[in-house]
Amino acid sequence: MTGTVLGEEIPPMEAVTSFLDRSVREMSDQLTQWLRIPSDSSDPNRAIDVLRSARWLAEAMRGIGLAATLHQTGETAAVYAEWLVDPALPTVLIYSHHDVRHAKPEQWQITAPFEPVVRDGRIFGRGASDAKGQVMAHLWGLRAHLAATGLERPAVNLKFLVEGEEETGSPHLEQFLQDHREQFACDVIVFSDTVQWTTDDPGVVTSMRGIVNASLQIEGPLRDVHSGTASGSAPNPAHVLARVITALQDADGRIQLPGFYDDVAPLGAARAAELAAVPFSEETWIARTESRSITGEEGHSVLERLWARPSLEILTLLAGDPDSSRSVIPAVAQATLSIRTVPAQRVEVVAQQLRDFVATVVPPSVTYTLDVSPENGQDPYTTPRGAAFDALVRSLAAGFGRSEVSRIGNAGGGPADLLVRMLDAPVLFLGTGLPEDHWHASDESVDIGMLTRGAASIARLWDELSRVDVAELS
Structure with missing residues (x-):
């Protein structure tokens, strides 16, 4: 040329x-x-x-x-x-x-x-x-x-x-x-x-894709409580955190925040043709990424899930003492979340959807802190x-x-x-x-x-x- x-x-x-x-x-x-x-x-x-x-x-x-x-x-x-x-x-x-x-x-x-x-x-x-x-x-x-x-x-x-x-x-x-x-x-x-x-x-x-990061902390007992003393009656923040995380997605991989998919447009014909033309095999992809298997939102191809659909990941989980088993109900359980967004989703909208969802799922037996700052997100x-x-x-x-x-x-x-x-x-x-x-x-x-x-x-x-x-x- x-x-x-x-x-x-x-x-x-x-x-x-x-x-x-x-x-x-x-x-x-x-x-x-x-x-x-x-x-x-x-x-x-x-x-x-x-x-x-x-x-x-x-x-x-x-x-x-x-x-x-x-x-x-x-x-x-x-x-x-x-x-x-x-x-x-x-x-x-x-x-x-x-x-x-x-x-x-x-x-x-x-x-x-x-x-x-x-x-x-x-x-x-x-x-x-x-x-x-x-x-x-x-x-x-x-x-x-x-x-x-x-x-x-x-x-x-x-x-x-x-x-x-x-x-x-x-x-x-x-x-x-x-x-x-x-x-x-x-x-x-x-x-x-x-x-x-x-x-x-x-x-x-x-x-x-865009990104919305969040951290969720569930507070149960005022301090770690010996499970032999209060097991069965004290609120366990790890249980609550597990229920919140489970509720975030259904069995088909769809994110459960109300209104979350309202701004997610279906894949257009031109973009679908471009993705179909990308050389791809699931076996090769698993080997390249060392990801063991393929999961995600049902009804969409792997490349569509990666580049054209939103996703939600749990990045960290922490509860109790990972270095030793002290037989206690932990006072605190924590998780960090990452939500990947697609056009025309916006950080501030998704952040509010997450706040509203957590408020309805966390029971009154515990307290929680959800830190999700739109100014730290990316559209x-x-x-x-x-x-x-x-x-x-x-x-x-x-x-x-x-x-x-x-x-x-x-x-x-x-x-x-x-x-x-x-x-x-x-x-x-x-x-x-x-x-x-x-x-x-x-x-x-x-x-x-x-x-x-x-x-x-x-x-x-x-x-x-x-x-x-x-x-x-x-």
Whole structure:
């Protein structure tokens, strides 16, 4: 594919892939160096490491030619970088994060979480895929773009926002965007904290589910009570919590909050055809995700359950003393819940539905506290089809050497809707993760081939977007 960029001819894809093939070792070494910084934003003792991570990234960006600065957001730091070429050209904001999820070293079998190793074509370490690897693909995608074009500047205006508190729910992101709205102004947003489908078929992510998190605490006796003294007469909060959790879903996997499905639209014919075209087998999916079996809402395919239907998960349960059996009725039982939402569900509506439901299910024999904060939730988002989306499709196809790519979704959540609302620009999803990368779990890793092919796709995307009239991007 050839065309013109700023009066220059777009180079063949071979120039991009050749550069990246020569750079694999250097890219891998650079990522492993970054992964050694334990930028766990959930641990106050690691705040200095999150800052070190931001400084490392800013320096790496400056080495390419980007102007990078650090911004304090809460206890962590975000990195902003830019390369502004021409105001007449499209301006792209790349969003990702450099903080990582908390890791339990005793559960890691391949390597310690912050002692990265390369094995069988993969880089193992916390943040390898979520999301330092994705940021690294952007850095090398930009390098490849410059090397292939022979130009001294990118084909579009580039801005990077790589925050340092995504893994704790991005509590300061909205205010940060508000305070710097003019600086972050753009025509299109590339959201790089997501997955693709397989190493051969990247899959264009077209949507991201929303998320509503909640914690429920049931209080029974005023203190732990010996079961030999009060068993049979004292309220047991663990029993009550179990009944509440059981009542949340029926036997067919449908969520029982009154009115919950009022805003859930049936799958349209066009989207159904896209999901049907995604190569999928239940056996392969179970092996890739190590999920043992497939469950969920009856009457809907697995891919529909993942990307087009809402879901509810119990993330933690705690009651009594897990370290020893003291034969007591516990005073407190706790659970955390995660509800994934789809268009046109809204965080504040689902939060109120959950409050109303719990109020009717919890008996008066106990008291409870339900913490569900809409401001910490995230609404779902669907990328509009148009010139920007088509440019992404062409770029992924070129980067992975395919004539066509699947249309998939993201089962998780992220601040895509927030970015759109604050910056008034559409979001394109472009990540380098895979379902088998063990995000948030032990032995997280990233496929090196996914990094290079993702970088190649990114390099081509700047060429493709430069050929789109700015008015067609919104």
